[in-house]
Amino acid sequence: MQQLVYLSPLPWASFAQRPHKFVEWFHAATGGRVLWIDPYATRLPALRDLRRPPVNASGAQVRxxxxxxxAGVRALPIEPMPGGxxxxxxxxxxxxxxxxAFCAAEETLLVVGKPSALAFDLLEHAGAARSVYDSMDDFPAFYTGVSRAALARVEERIAAGVVRLLVSSTALRARWQTLRPDARVVYNGLDPAVLPAPDVAKLTRLGDGQTKIIGYLGTMGPWFDWAWLIALAKQRPNDRIRLIGPVFSxxxxxxxxxxxxxxPVPHAxxxxxxREFDIGLIPFIxxxxxxxxxPIKYYEYRAMGLPVISTSFGEMTLRGNEPATFLIDAHDRLGSGVDAAxxxxxxxxxxxxxxxANSWTARFNAAGVLE
Structure with missing residues (x-):
């Protein structure tokens, strides 16, 4: 493939995540140009939209x-409606x-990072040489009612029509097993180039009895387990629980x-x-x-040398035997879990x-999308 069209689930002007890392990897591998399509609203409006901060409010990537x-997409938030x-x-x-026109100029890979009617139309008519759907989340689960049903229908049509289906977790592969038994798992990863050096000397003194910082970095949305977090704080009154990020719940x-x-602060x-954390937390319901x-934060925590305490959800349910990784759901075991970590x-x-081993380059090299 000589160039790429990428229909992203998030704007270019946001923290660099899996979509940004994919296009960087593609360009490094091929030298090709990229046409990035920012997302548009694929559900009906909701009151919570009024409370959302601008995408670049926290120092997001804009260059x-x-x-x-x-390229942006002009569209009204009416796609789920009949005739929308x-x-x-x-x-x-x-x-x-x-x-x-972009696809007609050279051999093009078209990657759908978010299902939408536009994405399906482009798969049908844009003339791309090869197509991929990168299923990074259970996208319909973010929606309700008519919007959820409409997105599920268009997502299934996209998954059936692309040449290669990638999924970011074992559960997503199981979800598509009947329709696409050839779905390939490409886990999330990390970018070693942007990670600071870990404070290894500090981390070798974890059990010295001093006050520790048990930290969480990321969004606190409806998936955040506040009851779990409160139980942890009460069982470790002499340690500090530090939460960094936007609060939507x-x-x-x-x-x-x-x-x-x-x-929230800029990603860097x-x-x-x-580096100030002693333990990384992932408390999701x-x-x-x-x-x-x-969760990408799992890779970032471990890449900084941090032990991780998590609830058992998603791909984390399969990581109970990984080094320095502790899955704890019972609230009364949190204090002892910290001691073990x-x-x-x-x-x-x-x-x-x-x-x-967990770099984005390693992940995408193994995905086979350029074969």
Whole structure:
């Protein structure tokens, strides 16, 4: 493939995540140009939309290299309604024509990172040489009612029509097993180039009896297990529980005094903040939304040498035997779980090996999308 069209689930002007890392990998592997299509609303509006901050409110990535062209999509938030796609086809005609012209110029790989009617139309008519759907989440689970049903239908049509289906977790592979038994698991990963050096000397003193910082980095949404977090804070009153990130789901009760909540910061600063952690937390509830999740923060924590305490959800349910990884759902075991985690010192060699084995480059090289 000489060039790439990428229909992203998130804007280019956001923290660099799996979609950004894919296009960087593609360009490094092929030298090809990339046409990045920012997402548009594929569900009906909801009141919670009014509370969302701007995508670049936390120092998000906004610059693009010369080999990336970013295009937006004009569309109304009416796609799930009868006739909504027909109306939006008139609005997105310009971007559809642009993609078709791009595909006609050279051999093109078209990757769908978010299911939508536009994505299906482009698969049918843009003339790409090869196509991929990268199923990173159970996307319909984010929606309700008519919006969920509409997205599920279009997602199934996309999954059936692409040449290669990638999934980011074992549960997502099981979800597509009947329709696409050839689905290939490509787990999430990390970018060693943006990670700061870990404080290995600090991590070798985890069990010294001093106050520890038990940290969480990321969004606190409806999937965040506040009851679990509160139980942990109460069982470790002499340690500090530090939460860094935006809060979209408020705690149900007052938090213990040793819980420190910090606002979101640019990703580079957030990674540096992890150097102060002694343990990394992933307290997610288990539901349809989280069953298919392979949390990137797991890789980032371990790549910084941190032991991890997590609830058993999604891909984490399969990591109970991984080094320095503790799955704890019972609230009364959290305190002893911290003690066990603090007996897991890090090493430079172990961190280097983990970073190399779980890099985005290693992930996408094994995906087979350029074969």
């Amino acid at each position: 693009s290299p010369e080999w990336v062209t970013v 796609t027909i109306v939006n086809r008139l609005a997105w005609r310009a971007v559809a024509e642009r993609v078709a 408020q705690p149900p009760a007052a938090l213990p005094g040793n819980v420190q909540m910090l606002p 600063e957030a990674l540096k903040a992890m 288990r539901n349809q939304l989280t069953d298919g999740v392979d 603090l007996r897991c010192p890090a090493s430079d060699d172990g961190i280097a090996a983990f970073r190399e």
